[in-house]
C-alpha cells in the first residue's frame with residue numbers, strides 16, 4: 001500500500017534521513033521504533049507532505065506522492081496523528097472532530113464517522129461540548145486518534161501514542177489501535193513503548209540516527225539480541 | 240454627572256472605530272502572527288474611496304458600504320497572494336512585518352499622489368442631526384459608528400463560531416501545522432482571515448469618512464491606536480478587541496476632559512505601556528500580544 005524508497009530528508013543543511021526505505025502492506029500494523037532523534041517523526045512528516053524530501057520516492061497505492069501536498073494526501077487517505085497530539089485546545093471536542101472531517105469526501109460520511117468515533121471512544125461523546133484542552137492526557141490522545149478517524153484514513157500514522165500515559169491507559173490506547181486496524185485501517189505506528197508495539201505489529205522497522213537499520217516481524221525483533229539490549233531494556237518496555 | 244455620561248458616550252463612539260480596526264488586527268495576527276501595521280492606512284485608503292465616490296457620484300457613504308466591503312475583501316485577497324503568501328509561510332515573521340510597513344508607506348504616498356495633502360471629509364446633509372436624550376447629545380452619525388462596530392463584531396464572531404472555514408481559522412490561529420494535517424489548505428485560511436481583516440478596514444474607512452477629517456498621514460496613528468485597543472482587549476476574542484477599542488475611546492475622552500486635549504495621546508500610549516507591562520494578556524483575551532512565559 002505504501003512504499004518509501006531510499007528517502008532522504010534534510011532540515012536546511014542538516015540531513016535527518018539517509019536513504020530510508022519502508023513498506024507498509026494493506027491491512028497491517030507496522031511499527032517504527034528507534035531512539036530519540038532517530039528520524040521517526042521526520043519520516044512521518046515526509047510521508048504526510050509536511051517535509052519535502054531531497055531525494056527518494058514515496059508511493060501510495062501505486063501513485064507517486066511527490067507532486068501532492070498534504071491536503072491531497074489526506075484526501076487519498078493518508079492521515080497522521082502528530083507527536084504531542086496537537087489538538088486544538090481552545091476548540092471543543094466536537095469542533096476538533098469536525099475539522100478532522102474537513103475534506104468533502106470525509107464530510108459526506110460525517111455522521112457515520114462520528115458514530116464510529118463515539119463507539120470507539122464513548123468518553124468523547126460525554127465530553128463533546130467541552131474544550132479539548134481541558135481533558136486528561138488519555139482523553140486527549142483518544143481525541144487525537146478520533147480526529148484522524150473522522151478523516152476516513154486508509155493509512156493512519158500515529159506518532160508516540162503512549163507518550164505521557166499511564167501503563168493502563170497505554171494498554172487501552174493500544175487495544176483501540178488494534179480495534180481500529182480490524183476495521184480496515186492500516187496503521188503505521190511510531191512508538192517508544194517498544195515491547196508493546198512489537199507485540200501488536202505485523203512488521204517492524206528499527207531506525208538509528210537517520211538510517212533504517214533493521215526490519216522483521218515483531219517476534220523476530222523481540223527475539224533479536226541487539227534490539228533487546230538496545231531498546232527493550234530490563235523491565236521490558238521503555239527506552 | 241450629565242457631562243460624565245456625555246464623556247462616556249463620546250468615548251464609546253470614538254472607540255467604535257478603534258474597535259473595528261482592532262478586530263481586523265486580531266484576525267490577521269491570529270493566523271499570520273504579525274501586527275499588520277498597514278491596517279490604519281488601509282482604513283484611510285477606503286475612507287478616501289468613500290469620500291471620492293461621494294464627491295464624484297454623490298453616493299451616500301452608508302450606501303457605499305455595499306461596494307466598499309466586497310472591494311476591500313478582494314483587495315485583501317490580492318494583497319495576500321501578491322505580497323504575503325510566501326512570507327507568511329516563513330518561520331521568521333520579520334519579513335511579513337517589514338512588508339506591512341512597506342505597504343503602509345506605499346499606500347500613504349499613493350494617497351498623497353492621488354488626493355493631495357489637504358485633509359478631506361464628507362459633508363453629509365444629515366451630518367448635523369443630533370440624538371438628544373435628556374442632556375446627552377449624540378450626533379446620529381457617531382451613533383451609527385457604534386452600530387457598525389457591533390455589527391462587525393457580531394458578523395466576525397458568527398463567522399468564527401458557526402462556519403466551517405471560521406472554525407478552521409480558529410484552528411489555524413492555534414496550530415498551523417496541525418491544521419494542515421487535517422487536509423485544510425492553510426494558505427487559503429490565512430488568505431481568508433487576512434481578507435476579512437481588510438474588509439473590516441473597509442467598514443472602518445466608511446465610518447471614518449462620515450465623521451472625521453483625514454489626510455494621508457492619518458493611517459499610522461490609527462493603526463497604533465488599534466494596536467493599543469488590541470493590547471487592551473487581548474487577542475483571540477472578537478468582543479474583547481471591540482471592548483478594548485471602546486475602552487480606549489473612553490480613556491481618551493476622559494483624559495481630554497479632565498487633563499486637557501493635549502494629553503489624549505500621552506494617556507493612550509501610557510495605558511498601552513502599562514497594559515503591556517502589567518496585563519500582557521489584555522483585559523479580556525485568552526492571549527496577549529506578548530506571549531506569556
Ligand SMILES: Nc1ncnc2c1ncn2[C@@H]1O[C@H](COP(=O)(O)OP(=O)(O)OP(=O)(O)O)[C@@H](O)[C@H]1O
Nearest residue numbers: 011014016034035036037038039040041042043083
Ligand atoms: N525542525 C527541525 N529542524 C532541524 N532539525 C530537526 C528538526 N526536527 C528534527 N530535527 C532533527 O532531525 C533528527 C530526527 O528528528 P526526529 O524528530 O525525526 O526524531 P524522532 O525519531 O522522532 O525522535 P523522538 O523519539 O525524540 O521523537 C534529529 O537529529 C533532530 O534533531
Ligand SMILES: [Mg+2]
Nearest residue numbers: 040041042083
Ligand atoms: Mg518523534
